[in-house]
Structures are given as C-alpha cells and as structure tokens.
Amino acid sequence: MSEPKENVLMEKIVSLCKRRGFVYQSSEIYGGIQGFWDYGPLGAELKRNVKELWWSTMTRLRDDVVGLEATIIMAPQIWRASGHVDTFCDPMSDCLLTKKRFRSDQVEAQSGVAYHYAGARDSVSGKQVTDAFAVLLPAGKPPESARKTATQFYQQRGLENIELLGERTEKVENSQRFNPENGSLLTEPRPFNLMFKTYVGPVESEDGIAYLRPETAQAIFAQFKNVLETSRQKVPFGIAQTGKAFRNEVTPRNFTFRSREFEQMELEFFIKPDEAVEVITGSVATPKRAGHPGEPEANWGWQLWHQYWVEERIKFYEGIGLPRTTLEEYWQKPEELAHYARACVDILFKFPFGTQELEGIAARSDFDLSQHERFSGKSMGVFDEELRTAWAKLDDAKKSDVSKRYYEARLKYLTKVGVEQAKAEKDAKEDAEGLAKGQYIPHVIEPSAGVDRLILALVANAYSEVTSTDDKGKSETRVVMKFHPRVAPIKIGIFPLLKNKPEIVAKAKEIFASLRTQMMAFYDDGGAIGRRYARQDEAGTPYCVTVDFDTMGEKPELLNTVTIRHRDDGRQERLPIAELAGWLQARIR
C-alpha cells in the first residue's frame, strides 16, 4: 500500500508547495493548526483559475444553470432537515485493552457475566494502579479467562507481578459496553460532532447555537423557491455555488486532501420526476450505452441526467489537464449508498497516496426538497403547465397507473423518514393528486467537487522532474510543474535577455505592462536567463518571452519580435510582439 516511493513523492510535492508559495501551513509561526492550510501567491492564482473555469463552464456558458452565493452560517434547522445534526454526531468508544475504536451504537450487544476490578497491585514492588477495568464473559465460562484479560490490562499500565484488587461480578443483558472480540470494557461513549458549532448573538446560550455549514449544497435547497421565482428558469435547471465548508474531521490527513476548512464547487440540477417525464413525452428515456449521452432531451429520466453529468464533469477535468487515465469512475454499490441516494458515482484521482475521491455525482431523488418542505412547512413544489396539459390528455388507465406509482414513491419516502403511517398515506395521496394538477417536487442530480482536492490533484499531476548532466558530469534535478495553460498561476514570464542594457529592459517592461491587463504575467530580470526559465518551470508558467538584441532591430527583419519559449520541451519560436496577446489568449482560454 504505502510504498516508500509514494511517500517520497508526496514529501517532495509538499516541500515544493511551500518553497514556491503554493500552500503553507496555517498559523505556522504559532506551531500550526491541524487540518488547516493557506494558499500562497501561486496557490491563490491556481485556485482562482480553477474556480473561475468551473463557474464559467457550469453557469455562464450554459442556459440552464444560475448561480448562488449563500452564507456560511444559516438557520440551524437546515441541518436538522438535511440530517447532519444526527448523522454528524456519532458516539464513539475505544477498547480499553486494544484501543480499537467502535461506533458506540453499532457495537454488537452481548450478555453474560461482567468481572469488575477496582485496580491491581504489584506483589513484588508494591506499586498500585487504581484504574477500574471490566471483562465480560459469556455465561458459564471460567473466571480465570477474565482474570487473564484483566492481568494484560494492568501489565500495560506498568505492573509486572499482578495481584488483582476488588473483583466483583455482575449479570449483564444486551450490553454494548464491551468489545465483542475480547470482552474488554469500552470507554464511555464520547460524541464526535463533525460540525463546527458557534453562537449567534453576544450570549452563548443554547438558543444561539449555529453551525458552520458542512456542505454548501443545503443553501441551494433552502433558496430553491426564491431562485426559481427570480431567475426565469424552469425545471430542468440547476443552481451552482462555490464556497467554504467546514468539517471537524477526526483525522485530517494527506496534506490538504482532508482539511477541516475547505472549499466546494457544487451544482444542484433539478429535474422532473420520471412520472412527470412519462406523462409529458409518453415514455422515459434510459441510458443505452456508456459515455456521453449528448445534448439533453425532454424525455430524459433521472438515469440519463445522472450519466450526462458524470460525463460532463469528466470532460471538465480533461479540459484542465487531468487525463482520463489519471481518473477513475466508481459506481457506488447499492449497500454503500446513503439512504436518500438512488445512485452515486465518485470521480477518483490517482493521488500518490492512493486513488481518492475528487467529486461525487449523486442522484438524490426528491429527498432534499421534501425534507425542507416538511421541516419548514413551506411548499417546495413547482407547477408545470406542460404536465397539466399532458395529464388531461391521458386515458384513465394511464392516469391511474402513473398516479399509483407516484403515490408509492412518495409513500416510500415519507415512511422512511419516520412519518406516521396514516399521515404518510394521506400526504402521499395529496402528492399524487398534485401531480395530476401539474405539481411535483423536483428531483435532483448533485455533482459536488472539492476545490482543494482538485488543486492537489492538479499539483500532483503537474509535478515532474528533469535531470540534466552538465559538461563537468555534475547532474542536477529540476522540477517542472506541467500545469495546463488554463490553470497555470502565471501565464507568461517576460524577461530582458540582459539586465544592464536599458533599451532591452524598457522594451520588456513595456510588453509586461501591456500583457498584465489581460492575464497573470510576471516580469523577471534577476540572474542569468537560464535561472529565470528554471524558476518559471517550477512555478508552472507555460510560456516565457525574452527580449533580445534582435527585438531592438539588430537583424532588421526581426525588429519587434520576441522569442517565446515553451515550458515542457524548451522549444523556442519567434513571434511579433503585436501578435503575442492573441497567441497567448488562444492557448489559455
């Protein structure tokens, strides 16, 4: 699993990130803080580029997606409706003997006789330990085995010649307090709340408790009706949002991969329930083959929409320089799916520390909007004129068939979330009647990506080393960050060939002044030309131009031209200064 070589690569990447100003540890001068990372000058540009590309791909270049920018702290009821208050708060217990960790509520219940000990004493040194311990034995097993386990426990605490103290027994029925594997007592269940808590208002009282959002998505659901009414969009359409989210991870690991403060890029794409599609178009289209299904059609059911977004997202990754060979698709198995999800595809990237998730594309049915409808008491349904018109033209058999299926789907949701049977049936019936009038709660496809993970993937993918040997036989290794020009932090480096020739310097500065209004450009006249190229290679700058004597007209036919040097192969070509901006724009867009 953890080849030393992969570790070394990760260490090099972390080191380069710091050296070149991509990523620093947060609060480093105070010793750092676990799970928090800052982006330096190059990292900030890289991240901005990635977010802007996502934003324009997902919203500006599409007719059917609009944006939202919601607050990080929202009404705490949102997190009850979404389920985060419950599922983010798992009680945990550790085995006192082996330190193995358990979800307290998922420990297999056991019965038998518990042997309690108040402590132990070393019969030779006289040293005493007063930690309490207990072992559960199945009924009928000899007490000796409990004493043996307890002896191990006290040996770990530094005693050698164990004399157990205060043994007493107790009958235990269906207890979850003992390790099923060895009978050892577990620690008291301790809550692990993964949501960061804070207080709104000056008084830190229970009433003021609020949470930093653990995902950006819920705001989209909470604002769904407002966006629908003000954006002139109709289902199917999407709402996109990027922003910070916070999770108090048990173990932040792998550099920035699992951070406690991180940024997400999420789309909630709302679609009609399959029953509505069927009524309107006569039948529901389902996936025919793997790969991109093409431009959306009115008869697409949720499965085609899901496949469409998986392929759109992979296309996006390819477009910013993550080849398909570095990615993996993982279709979650039915038993792995969250209870509300119908399907979920993870897009994974082959990180040096393992193949890990970049983005999840979940088909979440109408779960989220339904939850907010129940918890807020506000309708999350939409009215669909097309559906009402089409419904009127159906024959009675079809009406009753579709109606029944919609009723069953709604009933299934309502009973699953714990609505009492009689009320669930009544509500599901109302929902089915609503469908006949053109009303439904939209279903949703959710492509949800982690910005920081993507940055790390781009950095890992770009990292490459070039070893060259000079004529003295001394070899050295240089790092080249092969970012796609679209995401590269600096697009162009501009150098005067010589620093001490004022006219060359002035010309280079002139080019810099003109290009920097259009793209991230960097002027450098420090050190030898080769050193400047090497510095830009480490920053991942795809192109560098150099102003030389020919630019100034030493060879008249080359007047006002510059050399442009390619990062990945060192190749150079000559271009008129006037064409430079256009040449670059064509490559960084």
Place this chain on the structure above:
RNA sequence: GCGGGCGUAGCUCAAUGGUAGAGUUCCAGUCUUCCAAACUGGCCACGCGGGUUCGAUUCCCGCCGCCCGCUCCA
C-alpha cells in the same frame, strides 16, 4: 482520540552538555548575447513551554505540528 516515527536556515543535510556549520535557494553588486555560469558581499535556524544543570539545540517531561497505522469520512 489511540499506538509508532520525526521536528536544526526557505530547502537538503552536519556538529555539539559550554554562543550551531555547509551546500543550495533568496537579496545586492561585478560580469553577461537564451536554459539554475563565475566572482564578491549579505539575510536567515535548534517547533513551543517546563524540569535537571553553573550552563540544554543536546538529557527528562508536557504541548504543538508533520508522517505511518487504527478509527472516521454524512
């Protein structure tokens, strides 16, 4: 949260119970005709806090952080 390893310039690595040294990077300068050239000068470090000691970067303890494993990952 548990167990193991680690913590010296930005980076790579030394030495030491008695005021920390090199290479490289970086900055300034001389010199320059396209891939980390040379020379000169300069900046910069014992993670933090206790303890032992006349004196601690070195020994001990605690904390913090990083790496690995366990656990967790809606």
